[in-house]
Amino acid sequence: MRDSSPRRAGRRGHRPLTGLAAVAALGVALTACGAEDTGPGDGADTFGDALSGELTVFAAASLTDVFAEIADDFQERHPDVAVTFNFAGSSELAQQINAGAPADVFAAANTATMEQVVEGEGLDADWAGEHGEHGLVFATNTLRIAVPPDNPAGIGDLADLAGDGVQAAFCAEEVPCGAATTTAVGASGLEITPVTYEEDVRAVLTKVELGEVDAGLVYSTDVISAEGRVEGLEFPEAEEAVNDYPIGVLANSGDSALAAAWIEAVTSAEGAAVLTGAGFGAP
């Protein structure tokens, strides 16, 4: 399962990554103490500064590729900064953060999980005062009907999924893509019973890629990442369930300035271009 795709390392890879993150965070804590005295005065004035230290970002698994790309650019600008990621399901990350996992930034795949963190561990007060108490929405993601390239069941729109003998895979309601699916299907007024509620959107994609189901509801970013192994069909009801990706500096961040700089990079024009290229929509 741990194949070459870094995204795959997402959910099941989070435990070893957490360990790494913990070690990295320790480093952050240590260097942060030293950096405190010379701390930058203004969070906005980050570009061009000689930022240094270690940054730990907890991000939804669907951000794996884009964040890695943004990090390359970020580290080029700030060679003394080391960025460590923990990619996993948003709700797992929220639980880890609320259980005290050391992280500077949390980027969630939906607002609900961000809310868990806001109510739990909390966001950095200064940052939240400036950018919003519920985090800053930096990207959106929209559902698509994923079908195998040859589309054997001839799926054209959402209503086709309700057809007899059509096998569909949905995300489980408990995970963000499942919640969005429920909203979209609810908006359509259709009665669609899938054959399976998958544990995450990647699993839905796998089932479609292997042709085990005729169709699955996934995000536009997932269709892009599948590189032609599935075809993505837009459908109008998806607009009812656009998924917002919020990001925020965490209250227990060891270096909120560095964390804020990362968020600046994500929301910059360059960052937005990377996100769009991966299939994300603008907020």
Added chain:
Amino acid sequence: MRPTTPAPTAGLDAELRLTRGDFTLDVALSARPGEIIALLGPNGAGKSSALRALAGLVPLTGGHVRVDGADETTTAVEHRPIGMVFQDYLLFEHLSALDNVAFGPRCQGSSRAEARSRAAELLDHMDLAAHAHSRPRQLSGGQAQRVALARALAVRPRLLLLDEPMAALDASTRIDVRARLRHLLEDFDGVTVLVTHDPLDAMVLADRIAVVESGRVVQRGAPAEVARRPRTSYVARLVGLNLFQGRGEGETVALDSAPGKDGADEVARVTPREPYEGPALVAFPPRAVALYPEHPHGSTRNVWRLTVEGIERFGDQVRVHLTGPLSLAADITPAALAELGLSRGDTVWAGVKATEVECYPG
């Protein structure tokens, strides 16, 4: 079974040859129906291998096995006309005594009821009816042995094989169990081959004995014959005789130079009961040896001056090991020992009457 065809050679005709590593077994056995043959020998002599070869549990590298004229050399174990009693009896722990005995008939295609009734009959015959529903572990050693025998007989074998049937028993129960086994074996009309390292088992149970040493039969004969005229020092030790090899020269037998440490230069002579000419074996029992502090007078023909090598208790007697021109054992009473005041290294005169000395072709 086949009255129209007279059995060519009823009974057992076997030549067992097998090689395994350095060990070579080459044993020929034949027996008439109803006969009981004992393979007697030390551990590692190959007697158990011979038995397993008869059963088909180990393949032969040469030779043959014929039972009642039918060649069984390459027959699979389960199709041989055999019954086997194993050393630890190997009763199936998960089955009652009755079902253990019924196992064979069931395998041979009898219905459950037939098999059980045959088993009950056999157990009854062996005075085990009361234990039919006992589990093997609830049985005494003697009872387990009889269940094992019943189980082996239940398949109506033509060749009954017993591997050390007494070895798993307490010394205290052995005498009774042995006598009882002999009685039961007498009822069996096929050939019985039993393997034992205990000469007493062989003497009591068998009609004929084959002594196996290092994979070969070194002596065959009726138990009394083997007991009286052993042919190897192993057999002599087993049957408790002093045995010497020599050459008959009329009145006396000149013994081959004994391996004794001292005094071996002197040729020892023994006067047997009867004159003998030619290569001879000479045997006499330790209890026939009398010890004297000085050269005895009288009719004793064989007198040697020997050195005490060791003394040990032997039943209610004392066994004195002596060496000199010849080495022998003498059994005397503790009283006699006290009177002689012997200890290791003392010299003493040993005498044996010629009438006690058995001489036979060597």
Added chain:
Amino acid sequence: MTAQTPDRSRRRPRTPVPRGRVRRPRAGRVPWILVVPAVAGVLFLVLPFAGMLVRAPWPTMGARVTDPAVLAALWLSLSTATVATVVSLLLGVPLAWLLARTEFPGRRFVRALVTVPLVIPPVVGGVALLLVLGRNGLVGQYLDAWFGLTLPFTPAAVVIAQVFVAMPFLVISVEGALRGADRRYEEAAATLGADRVTVFTRVTLPMVLPGIGAGAVLCWARALGEFGATITFAGNFPGTTQTMPLAVYMAMQRDPEAAIVLSLVLLLVSLVVLATLRERWVNAS
């Protein structure tokens, strides 16, 4: 060469000894060098469980446990694990016999293969099963084309996934028992006219029954806890393929307390079942 040893008669008295009244020399004090690691081991295994007990939402426990969705998942788990164990017995015991009792070319290779499911992550096993038995799989496409049979997303797929990951435990356990069994009993049966099948069913099987029991328990327990291969191959649909571990995982996404409740239920039921079975075997043997 010969089987007997001279002191056998002394070593194995056949006189029955009343059980339970055997006098044994009193055992000395248990050495601390064994006790300390043993206690540490128990704590290590039990403490996470204690953590769950502490965090469990006791006031709402009753209502949560009797939730029809929970009961459906529990029933599915128990029934599929049991069926998987039966299938594993039917396939695994003969396989263990073949490995323990026969010589064939590549036997060592086959034995290594048997342990493959223990080594690979179950999710990989699930993907592998999809690739073979899925609707477009190597074998699955013919099942679909010839019999209209699709396995994924059915309870049968749950069982298949469980058999895949759990059967090695059974095979290894039974093979060990077969190797430890006294083969002379099998020889005794052969001299009584039993062919190899009869020897196997009437003598060998009863002899290794404790080993089979232990293997079946391990197998059942592993099947009951199966997650990765199941969710990948069988999917996740309440009442059809959502077993307790899947339900626990899904609950964890939204309501960790519910996940704790489900885990405790699974744990409790399996402990009761295993303790009952163990009791029965200990008394039987």
